[in-house]
Amino acid sequence: MSQSPWDKCLGRLESELSQQQFNTWIRPLHAVQEGNEITLLAPNRFVMDRINELFMNRINELMDSDGEQKPRILLGIGSHAKTSAEISADTPVQSSSTQVTPKATPGKHHNSSLNPNYTFDSFVEGKSNQLARAASTQVAENPGGAYNPLFLYGGVGLGKTHLMHAVGNEILKKNPKAHVVYLHSERFVADMVKALQRNAINDFKRYYRSVDALLIDDIQFFAKKERSQEEFFHTFNALLEGQRQVILTCDRYPKEVDGLEERLKSRFGWGLPVAIEPPELETRVAILQSKAQQSGVEMSQEVAFFIAQRIRSNIRELEGALRRVLANAAFTGRPITIDFAKEALRDLLALQDKLVTIENIQKTVAEYYKIRVADLHSKRRNRSITRPRQVAMSLCKELTSHSLPEIGDAFGGRDHTTVIHAVRKVEELKETEPKIGEDHANLMRTLSS
Amino acid sequence: MPGFQQLPLALQLRETATFDNFVASGNEQLVHALTDLDEKYIFIWGEESTGKSHLLQALCHQATQQSQTTAYIPFGHTDISHPDILMGLENMHLVCLDDVHWCAGKDDWELALFNLFNAVREAKTRLIITARAAPNHLNIKLADLVSRLNWGAVFQINLLNDIDKIKVLQERAQQQGLELSSDVASFLLKRHPRDMASLFSLLQQLDQASMAAQRKLTIPFVREFL
Numbered sequence: 001m002s003q004s005p006w007d008k009c010l011g012r013l014e015s016e017l018s019q020q021q022f023n024t025w026i027r028p029l030h031a032v033q034e035g036n037e038i039t040l041l042a043p044n045r046f047v048m049d050r051i052n053e054l055f056m057n058r059i060n061e062l063m064d065s066d067g068e069q070k071p072r073i074l075l076g077i078g079s080h081a082k083t084s085a086e087i088s089a090d091t092p093v094q095s096s097s098t099q100v101t102p103k104a105t106p107g108k109h110h111n112s113s114l115n116p117n118y119t120f121d122s123f124v125e126g127k128s129n130q131l132a133r134a135a136s137t138q139v140a141e142n143p144g145g146a147y148n149p150l151f152l153y154g155g156v157g158l159g160k161t162h163l164m165h166a167v168g169n170e171i172l173k174k175n176p177k178a179h180v181v182y183l184h185s186e187r188f189v190a191d192m193v194k195a196l197q198r199n200a201i202n203d204f205k206r207y208y209r210s211v212d213a214l215l216i217d218d219i220q221f222f223a224k225k226e227r228s229q230e231e232f233f234h235t236f237n238a239l240l241e242g243q244r245q246v247i248l249t250c251d252r253y254p255k256e257v258d259g260l261e262e263r264l265k266s267r268f269g270w271g272l273p274v275a276i277e278p279p280e281l282e283t284r285v286a287i288l289q290s291k292a293q294q295s296g297v298e299m300s301q302e303v304a305f306f307i308a309q310r311i312r313s314n315i316r317e318l319e320g321a322l323r324r325v326l327a328n329a330a331f332t333g334r335p336i337t338i339d340f341a342k343e344a345l346r347d348l349l350a351l352q353d354k355l356v357t358i359e360n361i362q363k364t365v366a367e368y369y370k371i372r373v374a375d376l377h378s379k380r381r382n383r384s385i386t387r388p389r390q391v392a393m394s395l396c397k398e399l400t401s402h403s404l405p406e407i408g409d410a411f412g413g414r415d416h417t418t419v420i421h422a423v424r425k426v427e428e429l430k431e432t433e434p435k436i437g438e439d440h441a442n443l444m445r446t447l448s449s
Numbered sequence: 450m451p452g453f454q455q456l457p458l459a460l461q462l463r464e465t466a467t468f469d470n471f472v473a474s475g476n477e478q479l480v481h482a483l484t485d486l487d488e489k490y491i492f493i494w495g496e497e498s499t500g501k502s503h504l505l506q507a508l509c510h511q512a513t514q515q516s517q518t519t520a521y522i523p524f525g526h527t528d529i530s531h532p533d534i535l536m537g538l539e540n541m542h543l544v545c546l547d548d549v550h551w552c553a554g555k556d557d558w559e560l561a562l563f564n565l566f567n568a569v570r571e572a573k574t575r576l577i578i579t580a581r582a583a584p585n586h587l588n589i590k591l592a593d594l595v596s597r598l599n600w601g602a603v604f605q606i607n608l609l610n611d612i613d614k615i616k617v618l619q620e621r622a623q624q625q626g627l628e629l630s631s632d633v634a635s636f637l638l639k640r641h642p643r644d645m646a647s648l649f650s651l652l653q654q655l656d657q658a659s660m661a662a663q664r665k666l667t668i669p670f671v672r673e674f675l
Contacts (some may be wrong), residue, residue: 010513019466023509023521024528028541030518043520044536050528079540113571157596186564218593251593316600320492323602327488331481347605351583 005071006031006038009062013055025050030078038063038071041078048077113182114172114215118165124290126283129159132276136163139245140170143178143213147272149236149246153253154276155445157314160249163276164215167247171213181208182215189221189228205231209238213245219268220251223259233264246271278445284308284318291322297329299336306338310349313445321345356399356447358410364447365392368439377412387429390422391440397423399447466506470624472617475607476500482602483508486575490601493579498646499606501579505545508577517542524551524558532561539568543575549598550580553589563594570597609645611638618648622666625656629666636668640675 003011014022029051030041040059042048051059052075064070120140125133132152139150150167152160168180183191195204208214214235222229239246250257253275254268279287285304292299299322307325311318328344329336342349366373369388376389389411396407397419404416411418430437473480482488483504493501502523509519520538522529525548538544544565552558569576580587583605584598609617615634622629629652641651655666655674664670 014465019506020521020523020526021528023506023519023545024523024526027509027513028518028520028538043518043538043540044533046531046533046536077537079537115571156592157600184564184567186560186567190564314596314599316596320599320601320603323488324604327482327485327602328478330485331478348583348603351586 004031004033005063006033006040009059012062013058016058025055033071036069036071037074039074039076039078041076043077043079045077048075051075114168114180115165116169118162119169120166122290122294123159123162123166124279124283124287126279126286128277128279128283129163132160132163132274135272135274136167137170139247140167140174143167143171143245144243148240148243149248149268149271151248151250151254151268151271151273152276153250153273155251155278155314157316158276158278159315160276161217164217164247164249167245168213168215171245175212178212179210180213180215181211182217184217185219185221188216188232189225192228192231205235208235209242211239211244213247214239215247217249218251219248220257220260222264223257226261229261229264233261233267236264236267240270278312278441279315281305281308284311284315287315287318288322291319292326295322295326297326297336303336303338303341306341307345310345310352321348324348358396358400358402358407361395361399361447362392362410365395365443368443368446379412387436390425391436391443393419393422394426394440395443395447398444465510466503467510468504468507470620471500471503471507472609472613472620474609474613476604479604479606480504482604483577488602489573490570490576491578492584492598492601492603493577493606494581494583494603495579495606496581496608496644498644499608500645501606502547504606505547505577505579508543509545512543519543519545521545521547523547524549532557535561535565538565539572539574541574543577544569546576546578548580549578550582550587553587556590559589559591559594563591563597566594566597611635611643614638614643614645614648617645618652621649621652622656625652627652627656627659627666633666633668633671636671 010026013026017026025047028043028047032039032041040051042051056073056075060073063073120133120137123129123133132154135147135150136152139145139147152163154160165182168182171178172180192201192204195201216232222232236246248268250268254260254265254273257265285301285308288304288308289299289301292304307321308318311321325336325341325344329340334340362373362376365388366376369384371385371388375385376392378385380386393407393411396402396410397404400407402410404419408414408416408419426436426440430440468480468484471480479491479493482491493504495501505521509521512519518541520541520543522534522538522545524546546562549562552562566576578598583603584595587595587598589595589598615631615638618634618637619629619631637648637651641647655671658674659666659670662670
């Protein structure tokens with residue numbers, strides 16, 4: 001097959017430009033040839049402008065030197081066509097001096113924005129997410145019913161998005177015609193801005209108010225964006241009035257989101273706000289095993305425990321560790337044993353060890369309780385100091401490999417029996433005083449991520 | 450450089466970064482993962498001049514040969530002046546982000562990265578990221594971004610040992626049409642900063658100097674030059 005004029009041009013540009021320039025500006029271009037016209041599609045306006053400014057003359061020259069029939073070069077914004085349908089949608093109308101914007105009306109998001117892998121079946125249930133899962137199944141069975149909006153909140157990487165998609169997928173399963181729309185709140189904002197710029201805000205409104213279920217992720221990103229909040233408020237009310245289901249996720253309880261209008265906060269609390277907590281060890285083990293299985297690999301309980309004990313912060317990190325172990329296994333062809341996992345995660349675990357020192361634990365705990373590190377070392381025995389001290393000691397035992405005498409010593413020269421007592425006390429308090437349990441879990445997460 | 454008469458032409462033989470001219474020693478697993486297209490997201494971290502950019506450029510090169518579109522974003526470079534450059538990149542076949550630590554603490558860039566990450570994941574586009582440190586140690590403020598950066602195989606890229614460095618230098622010299630004996634190469638490693646970027650730039654200078662002086666690269670010549 002002979003080289004196309006564009007391929008030849010690429011070859012020349014590659015030898016003329018610096019490697020960085022070629023990689024950054026030329027490689028993203030996708031050439032679409034139609035007759036004697038070649039349209040170069042750039043991924044965005046920024047790249048297109050730069051091509052126009054810096055490279056267009058040279059490109060034209062290079063095409064020229066090709067002899068006989070010089071193709072006409074157009075420039076536009078558009079995506080590389082992964083399907084032929086997309087080609088026609090994004091191929092710009094001809095205009096020699098550029099400026100073609102892609103079609104990005106809200107109508108582009110169809111049900112396809114739901115991830116079909118995020119189902120209730122693939123969701124690993126545990127104590128930490130039981131409630132959220134139960135509420136989500138309720139909503140899936142009876143969308144637009146009692147729990148509206150469903151408000152899922154909790155830290156990053158704990159499965160909020162998964163549950164949200166699971167509800168959407170379930171609604172679709174029951175009613176394939178249902179119009180379920182999932183999007184990230186940032187996307188909602190961006191679409192709205194685009195609609196405003198194009199004078200198409202009414203289309204925007206009509207579109208979002210016509211859906212059967214609206215799933216919006218991470219609504220904390222609405223903070224301080226008044227215009228978006230306003231628009232969302234009206235959409236939200238319209239959907240609720242029409243008994244359409246709204247599902248929202250957030251990194252915290254509605255009332256605690258700074259920069260969110262009061263009326264939104266209170267509306268969000270109308271339905272069912274339900275928390276997802278960080279998964280406990282057993283759930284992390286189950287998640288690892290399930291994810292490994294999805295990749296076609298059996299992971300023993302033993303190995304899963306080993307990894308889950310060390311990666312505590314969130315499920316994404318757990319998945320990352322799993323990917324690393326699987327990548328190494330694919331390379332070496334060796335069975336996945338504890339030693340193998342230890343070796344594969346060596347850099348990762350070394351980093352954690354570096355972070356989790358007695359000193360660092362003391363500093364983090366002191367900051368958390370708003371006391372001074374010196375208080376932890378001191379002889380003071382009032383409860384506002386002893387509790388944090390006990391929590392800190394207990395964390396030192398759990399997270400470091402220091403001996404108990406060493407730990408005691410690091411807390412103002414205390415005896416190792418004091419450490420034993422502290423560890424027992426914290427265990428006990430975690431059951432009887434929810435606040436201590438929560439503090440302990442928060443600190444654990446901060447220290448091990 | 451006193452005493453050198455003839456000025457060499459300002460011509461540089463520019464080498465295209467490929468997997469063939471990357472010495473994988475100590476990083477075999479990383480290279481394997483990079484060439485495995487099913488590995489959709491990989492994060493590589495390590496010190497400066499350990500070959501991270503080389504690997505990204507090699508990936509881009511490979512993808513272009515298969516008529517795929519790729520984006521290569523070297524953060525911190527003057528060309529990369531506005532977060533809008535990240536828009537729509539999910540429509541490429543491959544997105545390579547070099548030196549993302551540069552984005553840490555810059556709200557607009559962190560947010561743009563976060564959006565790109567979500568879009569890339571939704572579009573099932575391949576994403577390879579490099580940085581100086583592991584995701585949790587980049588001081589990125591946006592927790593949602595940090596957890597996403599951890600969502601794949603994270604590799605630390607290892608430094609080459611001296612024997613491999615000599616090998617790499619000799620290969621590079623050969624491409625420049627320059628003969629570099631093992632003795633001279635190990636002499637360089639003993640007398641000069643040993644990171645690959647400095648060594649390559651030294652080699653470039655030596656190339657020009659030897660051309661100008663019409664002399665071969667011997668220890669006495671190099672000593673004189675240094």
